[in-house]
Amino acid sequence: MRFLPEEQQRRLLAACYARSHLTPEQLWMRYFALGGSQGLLELDAYLNGLTTLPRVDRDMLAHAVNERLDEVAGPARAPYSHSVRDGRPVRGPLKALVDLLEGAHRAPPERLPAVVAEAGRALDLRIGVYLADYDQRLLVPLRPGADEELAIDSSVAGDVFRSAGTTVSRDGTLWTVLLDGVERLGVLEVVPLDGADVDDPILREQCQWLATLLGHLVTVTTQYGDGLDVQRRRRHRGSPAELLWHSLPPLTGATERIVVGASVQPAYDLRGTVFDYALSERRAQLAMFNGDASSAVVNALSAHRAARRDGASLPDQYAAVGAELAGRHAVAGLVAELDLHTGVLQWLDAGHPAPVVVRGGSALPRVGPTPRQFAADARPRATEVRLEPGDVVAVYSPGLVETTDEGGEPFGHARVAEHLERGAEALPPEIARLVTRAVIGHSGGELRHDAGILVARWQPR
Template sequence: MSEPVNRVRRALNEAPADLLLDRVADTLAGAYGITRVQLLQVDYRLSALLPLGDGETVTSPGHPAWRCFDHQTPIVADDTAYLPVSMRGERRGVLRVAPAPGDPGTLHELAEAATALAHEIAAVSAGTDVYRAARRSRRLTLAAEMQWEMLPGRSRIRPSFSLAGQLEPAYAVRGDSFDWSDDGERVWLSTINGTGEGVAAAMLTSLATYALRNARRAGLGLADQAALADQAIYDLHRGGQHLAALLMDLDLRSGVLTVVDAGSPRLVLLRDGEVRQLPLEAQFPLGMFEATDYHEQRFELCRGDRLFVVSDGVIDATGQDVRYGETALDRFLRRTGPMEPLDAVRSLIGDLRAFVAGDLVDDAVVVCLDWTGPQD
């Protein structure tokens, strides 16, 4: 690692939480003669790159900033360099710097500085609202604020898997959500198709999410995780409220997928360009009855398999009195094969917005998980 990049890292480590970009700008000016630095963060809808501070919002898909975000590679245009601000697959935005360097080595060092900035933003965001507030083009509803704060992230990449998810309508989502965790050997993924309206729906989903996390962190298997969350919801609501969930546990070495379908969203497998729905055993939603006994199913994935989880808000989306439906969904999913999971999720959401001619009315969640095989 070069000395200028080390200086950027030291400056970030020592900077107050709200002055990360200022310290990066000062260090880049001294090391490379950079005179203009701007951070563009992707918004909650994945449809705009919003400046931190003054500046113009970037929405045009052909803009160099979007090309940098989409392809996750430095882009140079009109004496300006655009650098991915990403960490562990979580795409936070783009760093725009000028004048652009003339040699690839310096451009690579600037890209390393942008990655360091992404890590530091993640580290300080729990203690400041500066970066979260700048990521929204309009106010989040209270329910949406709760849902986004629960997420572990929107995307994740490791050598053996990659995943991404999105909540819609992004600024007003109520009960739909997802959660994930990995330890290098397994990845756990839960997707919730919430019920109810507003804050009440968000609170029900929060209870289920934290109950599932509590059971997972205690080392319980999927069936017991479902049972614990089921009991937590039933104890509070006595069957008056319940929600659908899909729990998955993927062994990253063997590709064995363990599933519990608790009245779940739809699980679709994309293999060799063909779409198929896995035959899940439908079981009761979480919280519907007291002491439900849940059962696990196992499937063997092939290297390169892609899984999509979609809630009924996707299939039931309506435009001009026409339902989006499973046929249109399957047709679109086939086209996502070459895309990275976040791009596939974003493309599907974009297709749904075009279909309904605006934001979705009902909650929808889309999650995409790729298994790339064991990595020795």
């Protein structure tokens, strides 16, 4: 609790007393009725700065003055010795956050843009919400009657999304990334209504508060309604893709020591590729599974998760996947574990491309895939490499490198390494997005194989 300096309280109290039009006797009577024990002369001496009073008497005197001011003058009040928390905020950033929280309580997802608009008005801002579509090509406006969709690769808003930052466009609009934790969901468009300076760091900070809270609300409301999900879809999603998408973790995850980002395409026709990760204080566990049957791939993913959450070692996780599949389906995959303190990366693969490590902008020599299948009785020895701070690790699906152009030339491992090297300084989710966009471009726009990639950057403290 913060206490007001005694002399500052006295000066402010004396100024308020002067506006109350009370005589010293009338003030003393009000103070005495509240339980005060000081005499009239002591009160008069205190108001004139000739003596001090105990804190409890100062506060009773302030309350007596405030009661009179409430009768004749309105809101200007004498201060108490300690800060008194107000009730519901009536203006400013706190009101905006309260409005956003209360407006979203039990609100269906499609009402969220209106709730955001109300929160913006508390800050004298017009706020527009744009969410990234599932192809991560467009930013889709949620505001009714809003402008057309914005291209992620060729707009100011798209640049903010790609860099997960904040910027001001030439027309004075402030754009800031919309995040749920560290996952990029879209951007906010912010236009001051009161002529405020968009370069004001305080305004930017307030907008980032709203963006962080709103990002969380977008994710939460999407879990119990389709209103926002429908906005992000550009076309029908097949049932295998629906099953696989709902089995995936967020496209981005991070701790102090690692950032992970992923991308899987085609977003609406995904057939048999999933990824997974689990981050903790000590380790990061990564996985990817690929197959022709979506149900078998989901079963492999579930078996891996169950074993991992039981605390199983990497070989035991591998064996658990084999036991689940039991030779019924051909599923390629990889399970890996990175020690976040030492940088030691270990993995076990089954017909799956080995991870690529990019160090200092150059890919290290690649290890070939192991020609084996998941098996319940298998306890193979893991391949191991020691990372250096800042290294980027990428795990990608076989279909990503097998995608061919019109002439039949596959995308290939060399192109994967080239794109990883070129974008190594970008955010891991942006690296992953750019690689899958390149694969789509190589195929002429239509993927015949799933293209999935999981990118991690180790950054020890």
